[in-house]
Amino acid sequence: MSQALFAAQAWLPDGWAQDVRVDIGDDGLVSGVAANASADGAERLAGPLIPGMPNLHSHAFQRAMAGLTGAGGPQGDNFWAWRACMYRFLERLTPDDLEAIAAQLYVEMLERGYTTVGEFHYLHHDADGRPYTDPAETALRVVAAAGETGIGLRLLPVFYAHAGFGGEPPADGQRRFVCDLDGYARLAERCAQVTAIGFAPHSLRAVTPDELQAILALRASMSAQAPVHIHAAEQTREVDDCLEWSGQRPVEWLLWNAPLDRHWCLVHATHMRELEAAALASHGAVAGLCPSTEADLGDGLFNAEPFLLAGGHIGIGGDSHVGTDPFAELRLFEYGQRLVRRRRNLFERREGRSVGAALYRAAASGGAQALGFAAGAIAPGLRADLVVLDPDDPALAGHRGDRWLDAAIFGPARRPVRDVMVGGRWRVRGGRHPQAEATFARYRATLRRLVA
Template identity: 50%
Template sequence: MMRIHATAALLPDGWARDVGITLTDATIEQVQTGVAPQPGDHRAEILLPGMANLHSHSFQRGFAGLTERRGPGQDSFWTWREMMYRFALSLSPDEVQAVAALACIEMLEAGYTRLGEFHYLHHGPDGQPYDNPAEMSQRIFAAAADTGIALTHLPVLYAHGGFGPEPAGEGQRRFLHGLDDYLQLIETCDGYIRPQDRVGIAPHSLRAATMAEIIALAEAFPGRPFHIHISEQVKEVEDCLAHTGARPVEYLLANAPVGPSWCLIHATHLIKNEIRRIATSGAVVGLCPITEANLGDGIFPAVEFLAQRGRIGIGTDSNVEITLPGELKQLEYSQRLSLRLRNALAVNGSTGASLFHAALSGGAQSLDAPNPAIASGHPADLVALSDNCRLEMPDDRLMDRWVFGRDLRVADLWAAGVHLVREGRHIHRTRIATDYAKAIRDVLNRI
């Protein structure tokens, strides 16, 4: 048992001052307001519930910064993808685990307490399965356990190279599964979970899985988190139109049982009817604003989507930068640039609070996680912010200052009741950062 005393805490019904929280194991046992700190309490200035990072390819953390040079032609997502494939083909299981562990540490230090890992790097560099066909997934579970982050693991079905379906290319050979082998992979992954973990389902995209395969997965695993990349690039929209006669989201909604357990990743290029139908379905749109900007994907129509009660969450995707407030800020700024207005996504005044609450709820829904809240009986997933300026502002102005300012930072974090981040640093940072540095040196020497 331990106690935390917060000067200000974000509770389910709003901000409260002088809040005492008692943790027992991985659960919040009691929350009291208007109480004085007791001897032995951990003192926090500002306390928030932990956030879910709903979409990550953790191995790409080691790839950040390697594609920021212009080639002889016009660079795009598709030229970036070729370099990413080259990097992915070079990684050993030990290196995948080392890179994933550092990414998990940086997520925890940023205020994320749960990771949705969209994992498609399955096989050996020659494309052959390891002796344990779930070897690479097991390394993701190991990285999560080592660092303490809760994991919703999303093994990816990558069966084809494009619409048609087209055969997969050489750069995709580590990703590939047939449907039967994929079903076995899910069963094996189910055996790796801790109490806080989940295993979901993730057909990579309409390019990489046929509609028959997508429907078979939905029928085999009803109710599990079901994630899919969709409508990220204009070329994807054009190819889908050419092969199916419909746009990607239109085609998916017409043929698959899309509902609240589904998460549509990116969904960047939408028309009005698609916006309305996604919102009506109850599915979450998984937005990764920093990666989407880095890749030149385009701008999601967030203002119109949220006006129709659509649900969103945020992810770090390629992990080119791991920052919770930065993702929220980039989402808002994209709307400002597109629509030429300010505070585009604000509800009831505060832009920072509106973004945080939307991502908090949508992220938990998409990863089959308990509702994140500082309340009795909820998981002890907590983030403490410190304020360099010591301004007493126990209301939503704190959220605006965290998302858009520079004075607030993550000081402490508890995940499942374990105090993992202290004074801004993960308790295992030195060891894991050393392992990561060695792994990246070895990889870059090979490619």
């Protein structure tokens, strides 16, 4: 049913406004926004109102691995050792486990201010690599978890066929991921029957050029405007292997050989040279940054300056979910750039303007673009994905306007989010999801079995 909200302060596309009334239609879209309005007939909100944050890159099952990969050794560790641990973890994971883990993750994400998620889903088969009777068995568990918790979902079924560049045969640990093109088409068509989907060739090391073209042809036949997400240039070894295979770096290869545009999201894109970064920006594609995971895996730091100076779009993702807080992701992104450049407040070049506000607006807009949703701002025609900040959080106390965002991102805020709405429905009130307790009990029982 239609409803109206009243915020004493709301962050609109042209900045902060006072006494804002937001009307929401039966379809969950914002139907009207008016500043200096009356509160008559509207629900009064308990704090400043901002748009919700999309999480553009998620591997939900990896939430259960947090804390399992922290053992050191004399030679240190890297992404590839972490990946071997992940393969071992998957040997016991069932569809029921996946649903329980995803539900717990989505509750955590909602409570922290994420309103939508792009689930980059590549766990397709059983532990022996056999397809389930329903090719979308595990994908449907992700859909069920999203429906149960109320988070917005863009399901990104992944095509994964090879262990390395040039069509290298898959490794045994990848048996739960691997599809052929016919199997992937059946998977995508089944998923599209139940939820909004995009297309996700895993990476250039897992997909040959011919397979990539076949996936894009499938997309054209099903939904030509659907998002396309691909891992690219996450690791230096990946860059080296791509150079050996093709004579080009991963992003460079995509720029020359794929129809990159605003519907594409290159996840990580960590190791780009300046010309690559500027060229990627010119195509309008989103760089999907996952700062907490990239730090956890020792990936490296995104080459932000040339990309952003060229007008590039960014969004943030949780990836392996060692963190589930969008404010923390934005802080880590900016701090990483500061450490490299040895300067402060790098994301905003305009004199006296808020870095936190610029970061948040860019990530909200870029994330919505990457997921193909009309969201990311408070405006008519966009989905009512909204966050009410908690003015009683000590880090936010005494602030106003953009300083609320600076404090939420760079201050010692732990729970700056009070209420969360997705598509016109409240999912979090008073900082708590109504199903948090039951979801956690199920998750804890799942973990006891998996890590015993």
